[in-house]
Amino acid sequence: MSDNNNQWPLWEIFIRSKNGLEHRHVGSLHAADAEMAIENARDVYTRRMEGVSLWVVESKDITASNPENMGELFEPAIDKVYRHPTFYDVPDEIKHM
Amino acid sequence: MEKNENLIHYLLMLGDNSMILGHRLSELCGHGPNLETDIALTNISLDFFGQVRSYFQYAAQLKGEDFNEDKIAFLRNERQYYNATLLEQENNDFAYVIVRQFLFDAFHKELLEQLMNSKDTTIAAIATKSIKECRYHLRFSSEWLKRLGNGTEESHQKAQLALNDLYVYCHELFAESEVERKMKESGIGADLDAIKHNYLAIIHQLIAEAQLKIPETIQRVAKGKLGFHSEKLGYILTELQYMQRAYPDMQW
Numbered sequence: 001m002s003d004n005n006n007q008w009p010l011w012e013i014f015i016r017s018k019n020g021l022e023h024r025h026v027g028s029l030h031a032a033d034a035e036m037a038i039e040n041a042r043d044v045y046t047r048r049m050e051g052v053s054l055w056v057v058e059s060k061d062i063t064a065s066n067p068e069n070m071g072e073l074f075e076p077a078i079d080k081v082y083r084h085p086t087f088y089d090v091p092d093e094i095k096h097m
Numbered sequence: 098m099e100k101n102e103n104l105i106h107y108l109l110m111l112g113d114n115s116m117i118l119g120h121r122l123s124e125l126c127g128h129g130p131n132l133e134t135d136i137a138l139t140n141i142s143l144d145f146f147g148q149v150r151s152y153f154q155y156a157a158q159l160k161g162e163d164f165n166e167d168k169i170a171f172l173r174n175e176r177q178y179y180n181a182t183l184l185e186q187e188n189n190d191f192a193y194v195i196v197r198q199f200l201f202d203a204f205h206k207e208l209l210e211q212l213m214n215s216k217d218t219t220i221a222a223i224a225t226k227s228i229k230e231c232r233y234h235l236r237f238s239s240e241w242l243k244r245l246g247n248g249t250e251e252s253h254q255k256a257q258l259a260l261n262d263l264y265v266y267c268h269e270l271f272a273e274s275e276v277e278r279k280m281k282e283s284g285i286g287a288d289l290d291a292i293k294h295n296y297l298a299i300i301h302q303l304i305a306e307a308q309l310k311i312p313e314t315i316q317r318v319a320k321g322k323l324g325f326h327s328e329k330l331g332y333i334l335t336e337l338q339y340m341q342r343a344y345p346d347m348q349w
Binding site: 044047 | 131132133134136137140233236237240244
Protein backbone atom coordinates (compact mmCIF):
# COMPACT_ATOMS: atom_id res chain seq x y z
CA MET A 1 0.00 0.00 0.00
CA SER A 2 2.59 2.55 1.02
CA ASP A 3 4.73 1.48 -1.92
CA ASN A 4 1.97 2.36 -4.34
CA ASN A 5 1.48 5.73 -2.77
CA ASN A 6 5.15 6.46 -3.03
CA GLN A 7 5.19 5.64 -6.72
CA TRP A 8 2.07 7.50 -7.73
CA PRO A 9 2.60 11.22 -8.27
CA LEU A 10 0.69 13.82 -6.29
CA TRP A 11 -2.04 15.88 -7.96
CA GLU A 12 -3.66 19.15 -6.89
CA ILE A 13 -7.43 19.23 -7.25
CA PHE A 14 -9.53 22.26 -8.22
CA ILE A 15 -13.33 22.30 -8.19
CA ARG A 16 -15.78 24.74 -9.73
CA SER A 17 -18.70 24.63 -7.33
CA LYS A 18 -21.17 26.10 -9.82
CA ASN A 19 -21.23 27.70 -13.21
CA GLY A 20 -19.95 31.26 -13.12
CA LEU A 21 -17.67 30.74 -10.14
CA GLU A 22 -13.95 30.15 -10.40
CA HIS A 23 -12.26 26.82 -9.74
CA ARG A 24 -10.93 26.62 -6.19
CA HIS A 25 -8.19 24.49 -4.77
CA VAL A 26 -9.65 21.84 -2.46
CA GLY A 27 -6.75 19.50 -1.73
CA SER A 28 -4.56 16.87 -3.28
CA LEU A 29 -4.43 13.13 -3.93
CA HIS A 30 -2.33 10.42 -5.52
CA ALA A 31 -2.99 8.96 -8.97
CA ALA A 32 -1.00 7.23 -11.68
CA ASP A 33 -2.06 9.64 -14.43
CA ALA A 34 -4.35 12.58 -15.19
CA GLU A 35 -7.37 10.48 -16.12
CA MET A 36 -7.15 8.53 -12.88
CA ALA A 37 -6.64 11.76 -10.96
CA ILE A 38 -9.98 13.03 -12.31
CA GLU A 39 -11.71 9.80 -11.28
CA ASN A 40 -10.13 9.81 -7.85
CA ALA A 41 -11.03 13.46 -7.40
CA ARG A 42 -14.60 12.67 -8.34
CA ASP A 43 -14.71 10.01 -5.64
CA VAL A 44 -12.76 11.79 -2.92
CA TYR A 45 -13.92 15.41 -3.35
CA THR A 46 -17.30 15.51 -5.10
CA ARG A 47 -19.28 12.87 -3.22
CA ARG A 48 -21.59 15.48 -1.72
CA MET A 49 -22.35 17.46 -4.87
CA GLU A 50 -19.52 19.89 -4.37
CA GLY A 51 -18.97 20.67 -8.00
CA VAL A 52 -19.76 20.87 -11.68
CA SER A 53 -16.22 20.87 -13.02
CA LEU A 54 -12.85 19.43 -12.03
CA TRP A 55 -9.29 20.46 -12.82
CA VAL A 56 -6.29 18.36 -11.86
CA VAL A 57 -2.70 19.56 -12.03
CA GLU A 58 0.30 17.51 -11.16
CA SER A 59 1.79 19.09 -8.06
CA LYS A 60 5.30 19.22 -9.51
CA ASP A 61 4.03 21.50 -12.29
CA ILE A 62 3.12 24.22 -9.81
CA THR A 63 5.80 26.78 -9.09
CA ALA A 64 5.33 28.20 -5.60
CA SER A 65 6.76 31.34 -4.08
CA ASN A 66 9.46 30.76 -1.50
CA PRO A 67 8.40 31.58 2.09
CA GLU A 68 11.88 33.08 2.65
CA ASN A 69 11.06 35.75 0.10
CA MET A 70 7.96 36.91 1.95
CA GLY A 71 9.63 40.17 2.88
CA GLU A 72 10.43 41.40 -0.56
CA LEU A 73 7.32 39.93 -2.16
CA PHE A 74 4.58 41.01 0.21
CA GLU A 75 5.71 43.46 2.88
CA PRO A 76 6.11 46.49 0.61
CA ALA A 77 2.30 46.47 0.23
CA ILE A 78 1.66 46.84 3.96
CA ASP A 79 2.02 50.64 4.16
CA LYS A 80 0.29 51.37 0.88
CA VAL A 81 -3.31 51.32 2.06
CA TYR A 82 -4.18 53.92 -0.59
CA ARG A 83 -4.23 51.06 -3.06
CA HIS A 84 -7.52 49.95 -1.50
CA PRO A 85 -10.55 51.65 -3.06
CA THR A 86 -11.77 52.94 0.32
CA PHE A 87 -11.01 56.64 0.03
CA TYR A 88 -14.24 57.83 -1.51
CA ASP A 89 -17.91 57.66 -0.50
CA VAL A 90 -20.28 55.42 -2.38
CA PRO A 91 -23.70 57.05 -2.82
CA ASP A 92 -26.54 55.11 -1.12
CA GLU A 93 -28.32 54.70 -4.47
CA ILE A 94 -25.59 52.40 -5.70
CA LYS A 95 -26.47 49.06 -4.24
CA HIS A 96 -24.16 46.56 -5.80
CA MET A 97 -20.54 47.57 -5.41
CA MET B 98 -51.60 -12.49 -9.36
CA GLU B 99 -49.21 -14.78 -11.22
CA LYS B 100 -47.99 -11.78 -13.14
CA ASN B 101 -47.08 -10.08 -9.87
CA GLU B 102 -45.27 -13.22 -8.70
CA ASN B 103 -43.07 -13.09 -11.77
CA LEU B 104 -42.50 -9.37 -11.46
CA ILE B 105 -41.51 -9.73 -7.81
CA HIS B 106 -39.16 -12.56 -8.70
CA TYR B 107 -37.64 -10.42 -11.46
CA LEU B 108 -37.16 -7.51 -9.03
CA LEU B 109 -35.38 -9.85 -6.63
CA MET B 110 -33.07 -10.98 -9.42
CA LEU B 111 -32.19 -7.39 -10.25
CA GLY B 112 -31.83 -6.39 -6.61
CA ASP B 113 -29.83 -9.44 -5.56
CA ASN B 114 -27.17 -8.80 -8.20
CA SER B 115 -26.68 -5.30 -6.84
CA MET B 116 -26.88 -6.39 -3.21
CA ILE B 117 -24.38 -9.25 -3.36
CA LEU B 118 -21.87 -7.26 -5.39
CA GLY B 119 -22.46 -4.24 -3.15
CA HIS B 120 -21.76 -6.43 -0.14
CA ARG B 121 -18.56 -7.80 -1.65
CA LEU B 122 -17.36 -4.24 -2.25
CA SER B 123 -18.35 -3.20 1.26
CA GLU B 124 -16.02 -5.88 2.62
CA LEU B 125 -13.20 -3.73 1.22
CA CYS B 126 -14.21 -0.63 3.17
CA GLY B 127 -11.07 0.37 5.05
CA HIS B 128 -9.08 -2.33 3.26
CA GLY B 129 -8.68 -0.83 -0.22
CA PRO B 130 -5.20 -0.78 -1.74
CA ASN B 131 -4.95 2.96 -1.03
CA LEU B 132 -7.13 5.80 0.21
CA GLU B 133 -8.38 6.90 -3.21
CA THR B 134 -9.36 3.40 -4.37
CA ASP B 135 -10.87 2.57 -0.99
CA ILE B 136 -13.23 5.54 -1.23
CA ALA B 137 -14.03 4.77 -4.88
CA LEU B 138 -15.00 1.16 -4.15
CA THR B 139 -17.05 2.18 -1.12
CA ASN B 140 -18.88 4.81 -3.21
CA ILE B 141 -19.66 2.18 -5.81
CA SER B 142 -20.91 -0.16 -3.09
CA LEU B 143 -23.24 2.56 -1.82
CA ASP B 144 -24.55 3.13 -5.35
CA PHE B 145 -25.49 -0.54 -5.49
CA PHE B 146 -27.27 -0.44 -2.15
CA GLY B 147 -29.26 2.57 -3.33
CA GLN B 148 -30.42 0.49 -6.28
CA VAL B 149 -31.21 -2.46 -4.03
CA ARG B 150 -33.46 -0.31 -1.88
CA SER B 151 -35.42 0.91 -4.89
CA TYR B 152 -35.97 -2.61 -6.21
CA PHE B 153 -36.87 -4.08 -2.82
CA GLN B 154 -39.15 -1.24 -1.77
CA TYR B 155 -41.07 -1.79 -4.99
CA ALA B 156 -41.13 -5.56 -4.45
CA ALA B 157 -42.35 -5.10 -0.86
CA GLN B 158 -45.10 -2.81 -2.07
CA LEU B 159 -46.23 -5.45 -4.58
CA LYS B 160 -46.10 -8.20 -1.97
CA GLY B 161 -48.24 -6.13 0.34
CA GLU B 162 -49.08 -7.34 3.85
CA ASP B 163 -46.28 -6.52 6.26
CA PHE B 164 -43.39 -6.96 3.86
CA ASN B 165 -40.67 -4.36 3.80
CA GLU B 166 -37.29 -3.92 2.15
CA ASP B 167 -35.38 -5.24 5.18
CA LYS B 168 -37.33 -8.48 5.30
CA ILE B 169 -36.68 -9.02 1.61
CA ALA B 170 -33.00 -8.17 1.94
CA PHE B 171 -32.23 -10.10 5.10
CA LEU B 172 -34.77 -12.79 5.79
CA ARG B 173 -34.71 -15.10 2.82
CA ASN B 174 -33.00 -18.48 2.70
CA GLU B 175 -30.06 -19.12 0.42
CA ARG B 176 -32.12 -20.77 -2.30
CA GLN B 177 -34.34 -17.69 -2.45
CA TYR B 178 -31.54 -15.38 -3.56
CA TYR B 179 -31.29 -15.04 -7.32
CA ASN B 180 -28.02 -13.22 -7.99
CA ALA B 181 -25.79 -14.47 -10.78
CA THR B 182 -22.90 -16.60 -9.51
CA LEU B 183 -20.28 -14.12 -10.79
CA LEU B 184 -21.26 -11.60 -8.15
CA GLU B 185 -20.69 -13.79 -5.11
CA GLN B 186 -17.08 -14.53 -6.09
CA GLU B 187 -14.54 -13.47 -3.50
CA ASN B 188 -12.20 -10.46 -3.34
CA ASN B 189 -9.11 -12.62 -3.75
CA ASP B 190 -7.02 -9.63 -4.72
CA PHE B 191 -7.48 -6.24 -6.39
CA ALA B 192 -7.38 -7.81 -9.87
CA TYR B 193 -10.34 -10.05 -8.98
CA VAL B 194 -12.25 -7.06 -7.65
CA ILE B 195 -11.67 -5.13 -10.87
CA VAL B 196 -12.29 -7.99 -13.30
CA ARG B 197 -15.50 -9.05 -11.51
CA GLN B 198 -16.64 -5.44 -11.50
CA PHE B 199 -15.79 -4.96 -15.16
CA LEU B 200 -17.53 -8.15 -16.32
CA PHE B 201 -20.67 -7.11 -14.46
CA ASP B 202 -20.63 -3.36 -15.24
CA ALA B 203 -20.51 -3.97 -18.99
CA PHE B 204 -23.55 -6.25 -18.65
CA HIS B 205 -25.31 -3.96 -16.18
CA LYS B 206 -25.02 -0.97 -18.50
CA GLU B 207 -26.63 -2.83 -21.42
CA LEU B 208 -29.30 -4.20 -19.09
CA LEU B 209 -30.22 -0.81 -17.61
CA GLU B 210 -30.31 0.84 -21.04
CA GLN B 211 -32.97 -1.68 -22.02
CA LEU B 212 -34.86 -1.40 -18.74
CA MET B 213 -35.10 2.36 -19.18
CA ASN B 214 -37.73 1.50 -21.82
CA SER B 215 -39.51 -1.05 -19.64
CA LYS B 216 -43.31 -0.99 -19.74
CA ASP B 217 -43.17 -1.00 -15.97
CA THR B 218 -42.71 2.68 -15.17
CA THR B 219 -41.13 2.05 -11.76
CA ILE B 220 -38.47 -0.23 -13.21
CA ALA B 221 -37.89 2.30 -16.00
CA ALA B 222 -37.44 5.06 -13.40
CA ILE B 223 -35.00 3.00 -11.31
CA ALA B 224 -33.01 2.15 -14.45
CA THR B 225 -32.92 5.78 -15.56
CA LYS B 226 -31.54 6.81 -12.19
CA SER B 227 -29.06 3.92 -11.98
CA ILE B 228 -27.63 4.20 -15.48
CA LYS B 229 -25.55 7.27 -14.59
CA GLU B 230 -23.99 5.44 -11.68
CA CYS B 231 -23.43 2.38 -13.83
CA ARG B 232 -21.71 4.33 -16.61
CA TYR B 233 -19.26 5.63 -14.04
CA HIS B 234 -18.72 2.15 -12.59
CA LEU B 235 -17.88 0.84 -16.05
CA ARG B 236 -15.53 3.74 -16.66
CA PHE B 237 -13.80 3.06 -13.34
CA SER B 238 -13.48 -0.70 -13.81
CA SER B 239 -12.45 -0.60 -17.47
CA GLU B 240 -9.83 2.12 -16.86
CA TRP B 241 -8.40 -0.02 -14.08
CA LEU B 242 -8.53 -3.16 -16.20
CA LYS B 243 -6.44 -1.40 -18.84
CA ARG B 244 -3.97 -0.21 -16.25
CA LEU B 245 -3.59 -3.64 -14.69
CA GLY B 246 -3.27 -5.32 -18.08
CA ASN B 247 -0.77 -2.79 -19.42
CA GLY B 248 0.98 -2.19 -16.10
CA THR B 249 3.76 -4.32 -14.71
CA GLU B 250 4.39 -7.95 -15.46
CA GLU B 251 2.87 -8.84 -12.10
CA SER B 252 -0.29 -6.76 -12.53
CA HIS B 253 -0.78 -8.23 -16.00
CA GLN B 254 -0.39 -11.75 -14.67
CA LYS B 255 -2.84 -11.19 -11.83
CA ALA B 256 -5.42 -9.59 -14.12
CA GLN B 257 -5.14 -12.53 -16.54
CA LEU B 258 -5.51 -15.00 -13.68
CA ALA B 259 -8.63 -13.27 -12.42
CA LEU B 260 -10.06 -13.14 -15.94
CA ASN B 261 -9.39 -16.86 -16.41
CA ASP B 262 -11.27 -17.64 -13.20
CA LEU B 263 -14.19 -15.25 -13.62
CA TYR B 264 -14.88 -15.28 -17.35
CA VAL B 265 -16.50 -18.71 -17.00
CA TYR B 266 -19.38 -17.13 -15.09
CA CYS B 267 -20.30 -14.65 -17.84
CA HIS B 268 -22.49 -17.05 -19.75
CA GLU B 269 -24.93 -17.28 -16.88
CA LEU B 270 -25.78 -13.60 -17.26
CA PHE B 271 -27.45 -14.47 -20.60
CA ALA B 272 -28.88 -17.89 -19.81
CA GLU B 273 -32.50 -16.84 -19.88
CA SER B 274 -34.57 -18.18 -17.01
CA GLU B 275 -38.29 -18.73 -17.29
CA VAL B 276 -39.01 -15.60 -15.29
CA GLU B 277 -36.74 -13.53 -17.51
CA ARG B 278 -38.44 -14.89 -20.61
CA LYS B 279 -41.90 -14.03 -19.30
CA MET B 280 -40.79 -10.55 -18.31
CA LYS B 281 -39.23 -10.00 -21.72
CA GLU B 282 -42.39 -11.15 -23.47
CA SER B 283 -44.54 -8.80 -21.43
CA GLY B 284 -42.29 -5.85 -22.30
CA ILE B 285 -41.15 -5.38 -18.71
CA GLY B 286 -37.84 -7.20 -18.74
CA ALA B 287 -34.75 -7.06 -20.92
CA ASP B 288 -33.94 -9.10 -24.00
CA LEU B 289 -30.82 -10.95 -22.91
CA ASP B 290 -29.98 -12.16 -26.42
CA ALA B 291 -29.76 -8.60 -27.67
CA ILE B 292 -27.60 -7.64 -24.69
CA LYS B 293 -25.27 -10.57 -25.24
CA HIS B 294 -24.19 -9.34 -28.66
CA ASN B 295 -23.26 -5.83 -27.45
CA TYR B 296 -21.78 -7.12 -24.23
CA LEU B 297 -19.37 -9.53 -25.86
CA ALA B 298 -18.28 -6.86 -28.34
CA ILE B 299 -17.56 -4.38 -25.52
CA ILE B 300 -15.69 -6.73 -23.21
CA HIS B 301 -13.67 -8.29 -26.01
CA GLN B 302 -12.56 -4.87 -27.18
CA LEU B 303 -11.57 -3.73 -23.69
CA ILE B 304 -9.87 -7.01 -22.87
CA ALA B 305 -7.83 -6.56 -26.05
CA GLU B 306 -6.98 -2.96 -25.09
CA ALA B 307 -5.77 -4.30 -21.76
CA GLN B 308 -3.60 -6.74 -23.73
CA LEU B 309 -5.24 -9.64 -21.94
CA LYS B 310 -6.38 -12.87 -23.53
CA ILE B 311 -9.90 -14.19 -23.57
CA PRO B 312 -9.72 -17.54 -21.80
CA GLU B 313 -10.53 -20.55 -23.90
CA THR B 314 -12.13 -22.34 -20.99
CA ILE B 315 -15.58 -23.79 -21.27
CA GLN B 316 -18.35 -21.69 -19.77
CA ARG B 317 -19.45 -23.03 -16.44
CA VAL B 318 -23.05 -24.11 -15.93
CA ALA B 319 -23.86 -21.68 -13.17
CA LYS B 320 -27.34 -21.49 -11.74
CA GLY B 321 -27.19 -18.70 -9.19
CA LYS B 322 -30.05 -16.95 -10.94
CA LEU B 323 -32.19 -20.02 -10.22
CA GLY B 324 -31.21 -20.06 -6.56
CA PHE B 325 -28.46 -22.67 -6.76
CA HIS B 326 -25.35 -21.03 -5.37
CA SER B 327 -21.73 -21.73 -4.70
CA GLU B 328 -20.82 -22.24 -1.05
CA LYS B 329 -19.62 -18.63 -1.00
CA LEU B 330 -23.10 -17.17 -0.76
CA GLY B 331 -23.68 -19.01 2.52
CA TYR B 332 -20.82 -17.13 4.14
CA ILE B 333 -22.09 -13.82 2.79
CA LEU B 334 -25.58 -14.44 4.15
CA THR B 335 -24.28 -15.50 7.55
CA GLU B 336 -22.69 -12.09 7.90
CA LEU B 337 -25.46 -10.11 6.19
CA GLN B 338 -28.30 -11.68 8.11
CA TYR B 339 -26.76 -11.87 11.55
CA MET B 340 -28.33 -8.72 12.95
CA GLN B 341 -31.85 -9.41 11.68
CA ARG B 342 -31.70 -13.01 12.84
CA ALA B 343 -30.28 -12.19 16.26
CA TYR B 344 -32.49 -9.14 16.84
CA PRO B 345 -35.64 -9.63 14.72
CA ASP B 346 -37.19 -6.41 13.40
CA MET B 347 -34.35 -4.32 14.73
CA GLN B 348 -34.15 -0.75 13.43
CA TRP B 349 -31.21 1.62 13.22
